[in-house]
Structure formats: C-alpha cells, structure tokens
Amino acid sequence: MNEQNKIAVLGGGSWATAIVKMLSENLETVGWYMRNEQAIEHIKENEHNPNYLRSAELNAEQLDLSSDINTTVANYDVLIFAIPSAFLMKEMEKLSISLNDKIIFSAIKGIVPETGLIIGEHFNQVHNIPLENIGVITGPCHAEEVAMERLSYLTIACQDETKASFVGTSLESWYIKTKISDDIIGTEYAAMLKNIYAIAAGIAHGLGYGDNFQSVLMSNAIREMKRFIKKVHKMKRNINNSAYLGDLLVTGYSIFSRNRQFGNMVGKGYTVKSAQIEMSMIAEGYYATESAFKIKENNGAKTPIIDTVYGILYKNKNPKKEFKKLADNLD
Amino acid sequence: MNEQNKIAVLGGGSWATAIVKMLSENLETVGWYMRNEQAIEHIKENEHNPNYLRSAELNAEQLDLSSDINTTVANYDVLIFAIPSAFLMKEMEKLSISLNDKIIFSAIKGIVPETGLIIGEHFNQVHNIPLENIGVITGPCHAEEVAMERLSYLTIACQDETKASFVGTSLESWYIKTKISDDIIGTEYAAMLKNIYAIAAGIAHGLGYGDNFQSVLMSNAIREMKRFIKKVHKMKRNINNSAYLGDLLVTGYSIFSRNRQFGNMVGKGYTVKSAQIEMSMIAEGYYATESAFKIKENNGAKTPIIDTVYGILYKNKNPKKEFKKLADNLD
Known part of the structure; x- marks a missing residue:
C-alpha cells in the first residue's frame, strides 16, 4: 500500500456522501460512482448532493464523478462500497471489469438479501475476493454529524493491518478519529x-x-x-x-x-x-x-x-x- | 426472614416515593419517614406527595407516616434509606435508637460527603452494621416511570441472598421486575x-x-x-x-x-x-x-x-x- 493507491466511493446515499466528504479532507481526488446522473450534474454545479446529506459541502474539483460503475472501478484501486445491501447485487451485475487486485472496503451495514451473507462474506464467496483484500468501515457514526463536522470515531477493520491503516489515514481529520481492528467478521x-x-x-x-x-x-x-x-x-x-x-x-x-x-x-x-x-x-x-x-x-x-x-x-x-x-x- | 419483617422507607424525595408506591403493591402497611410535616399532612389528605413525583397515586390507609425518624426506625425491621447522601449524616444524628438487628437497604446513589464512603460502607464503618445486614436497591430506574407504571427492572444486592429475595419480592409487581445479586459493593x-x-x-x-x-x-x-x-x-x-x-x-x-x-x-x-x-x-x-x-x-x-x-x-x-x-x- 502506498499513497498512490487511489480510493473511490460507490453509492449515492447519505453514508456514501459522508465518506466522500471525509476523504476529501485528505485526498486530491476522490472517485465517486453513483447511478443518478442528475445528482452528479447537481453536485458538479452546486457542490452538494441534492438528495442526501445536503448540508455536506463538497469541493467539485476534487471529485471524479461517474454514473458508470465500470469507469470508476477501472480507475481506482481501493473501492469503498456504500450501496444499500438490497441493491448491491443489481449494481454488481453491471460490472464487466474484474475485481482482481482491487481492495474492497464495505461501508454497508447489513445482509445481501439474495445470498443471506454479510458484505465481506458476500465479496469473498460470490466475487472471489481474498479475505485479506476485504475490509470494513464501521461507526458509531451518523452521517448527519459528519456533515456538521462533529467529532466522530470510526473503526476500520481488515485482516491486513496495512490496508486498514491506509484507509484509516485517508478518512481521519480534525473531526474524524479512526481505530484499526482485525475483527472484520x-x-x-x-x-x-x-x-x-x-x-x-x-x-x-x-x-x-x-x-x-x-x-x-x-x-x-x-x-x-x-x-x-x-x-x-x-x-x-x-x-x-x-x-x-x-x-x-x-x-x-x-x-x-x-x-x-x-x-x-x-x-x-x-x-x-x-x-x-x-x-x-x-x-x-x-x-x-x-x-x-x-x-x-x-x-x-x-x-x-x-x-x-x-x-x-x-x-x-x-x-x-x-x-x-x-x-x-x-x- | 419472614413475612412479618416490616419494611419502612426513609426519605421524602422522588425515589423514596417511588419505592413506597412499589411496596404498597404488596404490603399491607409501609412505614415512611420524611422530615417535612406539611408533606405528610398533604399525603394523608390527597394521597400523593406534594413535592416529588406528584403523579404517583398512593393509598393513605397503607401508609404509616412519621416525621420522627426514631418512631419509624423503632417500629420497622427493614429500613430502606432513600435520603440524598448529602443529608444522610444530618438525619442520622437525630437517631437515638440503635440500628442493631436492623436490616439496612440503601436506595441512595452516591457518596456520603463527610466520610467519602459509599452508603453500604458508611453504614458498615460508621454505624457498625454487619455487611450481611446491608443491601442495595439499584436501577436502571427513573422514579418518574415507576409513577407511570412503566415496566422497570431493579437489582437487589445483598451478601445474604434471603434478605435480597425478601426485599425483591416486596418490590416486584406487574410493572416491576427484580433480580438479586451478591455484588453489593x-x-x-x-x-x-x-x-x-x-x-x-x-x-x-x-x-x-x-x-x-x-x-x-x-x-x-x-x-x-x-x-x-x-x-x-x-x-x-x-x-x-x-x-x-x-x-x-x-x-x-x-x-x-x-x-x-x-x-x-x-x-x-x-x-x-x-x-x-x-x-x-x-x-x-x-x-x-x-x-x-x-x-x-x-x-x-x-x-x-x-x-x-x-x-x-x-x-x-x-x-x-x-x-x-x-x-x-x-x-
């Protein structure tokens, strides 16, 4: 892992928007996939997500937005998934690009309804991502308080401590503290x-x-x-x-x-x-x-x-x- | 311990009132000492405490009220103290009757400021009550919700399980569940x-x-x-x-x-x-x-x-x- 590993967020909801905001405190460019093209246009023009977490101010120049999941996946190494679990399968079906060598972090809280698996297990079993390339970003953290820049603590879990540290460092700022853990499950x-x-x-x-x-x-x-x-x-x-x-x-x-x-x-x-x-x-x-x-x-x-x-x-x-x-x- | 052991509450605040209400669900007579004579008169006439937890309905016929701590202590075996810790020393100074053979339960949460001891330790060290005659009544329990008869759980701790059970049984009802513990400290x-x-x-x-x-x-x-x-x-x-x-x-x-x-x-x-x-x-x-x-x-x-x-x-x-x-x- 090195500073060149580029990070993208997949998803257009509150939690995805909060994570983009956190990353923007540290990274020159943040990849961001969301399916809603109108929202992308709105963000580019108005520098906030029109549908979720509107109060989070974003800097459009830092954002590499795309409504094509393949474009984002192709251009980034570390993919933070923040798509509601109920829609994950449908989104993944659009993927024509291999996830080999990608590092997958899940910011999704739940179960994939179709497989009954938690997200880490789902990526491991369905998409054959090795466990050491899978991580979890977890709270306690309401997205709304990230928008307000209220002090919040995240735990970043990965069996590979280097990867957890890399993502943790990319997320932390004066209002975000991070802790790493090896308890991904x-x-x-x-x-x-x-x-x-x-x-x-x-x-x-x-x-x-x-x-x-x-x-x-x-x-x-x-x-x-x-x-x-x-x-x-x-x-x-x-x-x-x-x-x-x-x-x-x-x-x-x-x-x-x-x-x-x-x-x-x-x-x-x-x-x-x-x-x-x-x-x-x-x-x-x-x-x-x-x-x-x-x-x-x-x-x-x-x-x-x-x-x-x-x-x-x-x-x-x-x-x-x-x-x-x-x-x-x-x- | 047997059913004849008579229980009194000492204190006139919210928590004392809540405990009196709980005991009234089970006991024919509940002893109740409070220093405020006007409050006693009000309770006798209007069947609620005028100053604290007014919404708790009491049955005056069941209450053996007294503004003399010695009268109450003399007539009852199990004394539940619910006097704010800051006033405990002052109240105890009024006592001319021995606490020997009395069973003391503390419903006070805190420290006696003058001795820096928790209540159980204070009764043990200052009043020479043996530890097996000391118990604790603890929440989680807002008195206000007892008044509303909302389901609440109490833990009754005493090294002597029989005494904990006796007090627990006297407090429990359709809206109060009790659990006993030996961890008084x-x-x-x-x-x-x-x-x-x-x-x-x-x-x-x-x-x-x-x-x-x-x-x-x-x-x-x-x-x-x-x-x-x-x-x-x-x-x-x-x-x-x-x-x-x-x-x-x-x-x-x-x-x-x-x-x-x-x-x-x-x-x-x-x-x-x-x-x-x-x-x-x-x-x-x-x-x-x-x-x-x-x-x-x-x-x-x-x-x-x-x-x-x-x-x-x-x-x-x-x-x-x-x-x-x-x-x-x-x-």
Missing part, C-alpha cells in the same frame, strides 16, 4: 445486528415502554450480540469497544434511525407491509432479522431479542404479546 | 460512578459534541467503570448486566438527569458554583467525582473520564480544552 456482524436491536427498541417505544425498559433492552442486547458473534467467529474481542457497543447505542438511541422508526410503527400497530409502504423503503434490519435468525438456528446462540423481532416481522406474531414474553426473559 | 459503585459519567455526557453536550461522540463516551465509560470496580472489589461480574450498563445508560442518555443537566451547564460555560446556584442543588455526581478521583489515586485504575470531570469541577480547568484532550484518549 465481528465488526460487520455487530453493524448488522445493531439494526435488529434498533427495530426492537422501536417496537418497545411504539408499545409504550419507557426509558427504564430501553436501558435494560440495550444491556441485554449487547450481551446477546456478544453470544451471537462469539458463535460466528470466536476470537478475543472487547464487546464494549465503540465498534460494537458504541454502534449499538448510537443506533438504538437514535430517533433518526430508520430501523428504529420502522420498529416504532410496527409497535404502534402498523402491519410490516404497511410500515414499509409508509416509509417507502425497507429498513436494513428487516433482512438482517431473517438472516440472523437462520444463523442462530444453526449455531444455537441464545438470542431472545432476535427471536422476538423475527416472530413479529416474519411470523405475524402479536408485538404486545411477544414483548410481554420477551420482558420475562430480560434481566 | 460493585452495584453501589456503579450507581455512584454513573453519575460522574452523566456529568461528562452533559459537559460534552454543552460543548456541542453530538450523538456519535456520546456513544463513544458511553462505550469508554463502561470500560472505565469495569476497571474501577475491579480495583475496588474484584469478583466475577458481567459489567453489561442491567445494574451496571443499564444504569449507566438510563442516566447518561436521560435529559432529565440532574447530573447531566449540571454537566450541560458547565459545558455551556457556567462556573461550577453558578451552575449549582442556578439548579438550587448540588448534583450527587459532584461529590462522587472527588471521591472517585481519590479512590483511583490510591488504587491506580486508569480513569480518563473521571480525571477529566475532576479537573473541570475541582481544579477549575477549561472544559473545552479538557474534553479535547479526553477525546484523544477515547477510542
């Missing part, structure tokens, strides 16, 4: 599981549970997350590090989290379908729930919170009754 | 330390740090709490249980926490003195900070957050500069 599962717990927090809120219950729910959630990740990938990790507990808290306590909002609507009595229609999107945690449930059925982790959310979202169980049962299992 | 230190971290969260908020930082602060705080408590009383405990992490979260994330409010004012530029005058009270965490700092100076625990709060509150250091330094030490 654990950090990615944490980022996925926290969305399920945010749905749970939302359901609880929708049902009328208060702050006392929320704190008990979160304290049980981090213990459940620890058990789950330990079954999936056993290694020495401190589950109370920011990449795990911090990420859980920033999402579980955020009224802006779409997963929490989705849960809140379900708790208030919306059907899953109508909550999704009302939100005109499907929260990441929805897919994560099914996937996590399947995984734990295989490995036997004790996950009462995931089980409860799964029953409500996929088995049409009654939220009020299920949370009453769950409450008896928390401590 | 750890749970009490957790309840004290969380107030310091709530002050830290408040200072950060006052200085303009956002939710991303808050989640990193809390994730560092729970690790710091673990190190601190381990030095004070080493035993096997899961710091992510509700009595530790849950209690930290319910306070650290609460905009109603007086400790957090106090910190917020300090972060916004109030002097410590003027913040205290403005709030017309001294937040528990203020005393806890000095005491915790002294303890860690003795035992060598690494406590960057406590050190920072101590420097700001007691050494007149600049909050902005100190938090900038602290931020470099978090991860």
Whole structure:
C-alpha cells in the first residue's frame, strides 16, 4: 500500500456522501460512482448532493464523478462500497471489469438479501475476493454529524493491518478519529445486528415502554450480540469497544434511525407491509432479522431479542404479546 | 426472614416515593419517614406527595407516616434509606435508637460527603452494621416511570441472598421486575460512578459534541467503570448486566438527569458554583467525582473520564480544552 493507491466511493446515499466528504479532507481526488446522473450534474454545479446529506459541502474539483460503475472501478484501486445491501447485487451485475487486485472496503451495514451473507462474506464467496483484500468501515457514526463536522470515531477493520491503516489515514481529520481492528467478521456482524436491536427498541417505544425498559433492552442486547458473534467467529474481542457497543447505542438511541422508526410503527400497530409502504423503503434490519435468525438456528446462540423481532416481522406474531414474553426473559 | 419483617422507607424525595408506591403493591402497611410535616399532612389528605413525583397515586390507609425518624426506625425491621447522601449524616444524628438487628437497604446513589464512603460502607464503618445486614436497591430506574407504571427492572444486592429475595419480592409487581445479586459493593459503585459519567455526557453536550461522540463516551465509560470496580472489589461480574450498563445508560442518555443537566451547564460555560446556584442543588455526581478521583489515586485504575470531570469541577480547568484532550484518549 502506498499513497498512490487511489480510493473511490460507490453509492449515492447519505453514508456514501459522508465518506466522500471525509476523504476529501485528505485526498486530491476522490472517485465517486453513483447511478443518478442528475445528482452528479447537481453536485458538479452546486457542490452538494441534492438528495442526501445536503448540508455536506463538497469541493467539485476534487471529485471524479461517474454514473458508470465500470469507469470508476477501472480507475481506482481501493473501492469503498456504500450501496444499500438490497441493491448491491443489481449494481454488481453491471460490472464487466474484474475485481482482481482491487481492495474492497464495505461501508454497508447489513445482509445481501439474495445470498443471506454479510458484505465481506458476500465479496469473498460470490466475487472471489481474498479475505485479506476485504475490509470494513464501521461507526458509531451518523452521517448527519459528519456533515456538521462533529467529532466522530470510526473503526476500520481488515485482516491486513496495512490496508486498514491506509484507509484509516485517508478518512481521519480534525473531526474524524479512526481505530484499526482485525475483527472484520465481528465488526460487520455487530453493524448488522445493531439494526435488529434498533427495530426492537422501536417496537418497545411504539408499545409504550419507557426509558427504564430501553436501558435494560440495550444491556441485554449487547450481551446477546456478544453470544451471537462469539458463535460466528470466536476470537478475543472487547464487546464494549465503540465498534460494537458504541454502534449499538448510537443506533438504538437514535430517533433518526430508520430501523428504529420502522420498529416504532410496527409497535404502534402498523402491519410490516404497511410500515414499509409508509416509509417507502425497507429498513436494513428487516433482512438482517431473517438472516440472523437462520444463523442462530444453526449455531444455537441464545438470542431472545432476535427471536422476538423475527416472530413479529416474519411470523405475524402479536408485538404486545411477544414483548410481554420477551420482558420475562430480560434481566 | 419472614413475612412479618416490616419494611419502612426513609426519605421524602422522588425515589423514596417511588419505592413506597412499589411496596404498597404488596404490603399491607409501609412505614415512611420524611422530615417535612406539611408533606405528610398533604399525603394523608390527597394521597400523593406534594413535592416529588406528584403523579404517583398512593393509598393513605397503607401508609404509616412519621416525621420522627426514631418512631419509624423503632417500629420497622427493614429500613430502606432513600435520603440524598448529602443529608444522610444530618438525619442520622437525630437517631437515638440503635440500628442493631436492623436490616439496612440503601436506595441512595452516591457518596456520603463527610466520610467519602459509599452508603453500604458508611453504614458498615460508621454505624457498625454487619455487611450481611446491608443491601442495595439499584436501577436502571427513573422514579418518574415507576409513577407511570412503566415496566422497570431493579437489582437487589445483598451478601445474604434471603434478605435480597425478601426485599425483591416486596418490590416486584406487574410493572416491576427484580433480580438479586451478591455484588453489593460493585452495584453501589456503579450507581455512584454513573453519575460522574452523566456529568461528562452533559459537559460534552454543552460543548456541542453530538450523538456519535456520546456513544463513544458511553462505550469508554463502561470500560472505565469495569476497571474501577475491579480495583475496588474484584469478583466475577458481567459489567453489561442491567445494574451496571443499564444504569449507566438510563442516566447518561436521560435529559432529565440532574447530573447531566449540571454537566450541560458547565459545558455551556457556567462556573461550577453558578451552575449549582442556578439548579438550587448540588448534583450527587459532584461529590462522587472527588471521591472517585481519590479512590483511583490510591488504587491506580486508569480513569480518563473521571480525571477529566475532576479537573473541570475541582481544579477549575477549561472544559473545552479538557474534553479535547479526553477525546484523544477515547477510542
């Protein structure tokens, strides 16, 4: 790895925009692929993304924008994917260029619905990227606060420490601190599981549970997350590090989290379908729930919170009754 | 321990009132000492505490109210103290009756300013109560949510499990779940330390740090709490249980926490003195900070957050500069 390794971001949403902003603090040029051509024109003219994170000021001269994924992939070595997991497969189908020798960092939090894999595993198994060329960028970090340049901490995980350091250095600035980790599997599962717990927090809120219950729910959630990740990938990790507990808290306590909002609507009595229609999107945690449930059925982790959310979202169980049962299992 | 052991609450504040309400769900008679005679008359007539937690409905017939601490202590076996730690010494000076054979449960979160001891230690060392007759009632639990009968979880700690169970059973109801623990020292230190971290969260908020930082602060705080408590009383405990992490979260994330409010004012530029005058009270965490700092100076625990709060509150250091330094030490 050296300074010549060029970095591009793939995706046009809030988190992609935030990462472009962070990289722009350090790099002369940032590659940026998004499919929306109108948004690209708007950014070039007005120096902000018209659709997401509008308050983030960008410098158009630094941006090498393209609406052709192949152009961006061809010209850059380090590719940071920030495409919602539900659209990743569709975007990857457009690729005619090999990903050999590319370094892939995932800033996606979730599961690829079609394969049921977390992003790192998906790139490894479906696209044959060797694990040492795969990394993860994880929070706790709301994109909105990056736009406001409020101090935030990122964890950059990669088995190859040099690559983690390179990406970390490219992202850090006076308002971004980075930490590197070799727990690529654990950090990615944490980022996925926290969305399920945010749905749970939302359901609880929708049902009328208060702050006392929320704190008990979160304290049980981090213990459940620890058990789950330990079954999936056993290694020495401190589950109370920011990449795990911090990420859980920033999402579980955020009224802006779409997963929490989705849960809140379900708790208030919306059907899953109508909550999704009302939100005109499907929260990441929805897919994560099914996937996590399947995984734990295989490995036997004790996950009462995931089980409860799964029953409500996929088995049409009654939220009020299920949370009453769950409450008896928390401590 | 048997059903005849009679329980009284000492104190007239929100938390005392909440505990009286919980006990009233189970006991025919609840002893209740408070020094304010007018409040007692009001409760007898109107069935709510006029000064604190007014929304909690009480049944006057069940209450054995007294403004004489000696009357209450004489007539009851299990005494639940919920007097603010700053006033405990003064109240105890009124006692002419022996506490021998009494079972003392502390629902006080903090340090006795005059002795620098947590409540359990204070009763043990100053009043010669044997440790097996001392217990702790701890959250996570806002009194306000008890008044609203929102599901809440308490941890009841005592070295003597029978006593913990007895008090737990007397408190639990359809909206209160209890758990027993033998970690009387750890749970009490957790309840004290969380107030310091709530002050830290408040200072950060006052200085303009956002939710991303808050989640990193809390994730560092729970690790710091673990190190601190381990030095004070080493035993096997899961710091992510509700009595530790849950209690930290319910306070650290609460905009109603007086400790957090106090910190917020300090972060916004109030002097410590003027913040205290403005709030017309001294937040528990203020005393806890000095005491915790002294303890860690003795035992060598690494406590960057406590050190920072101590420097700001007691050494007149600049909050902005100190938090900038602290931020470099978090991860």
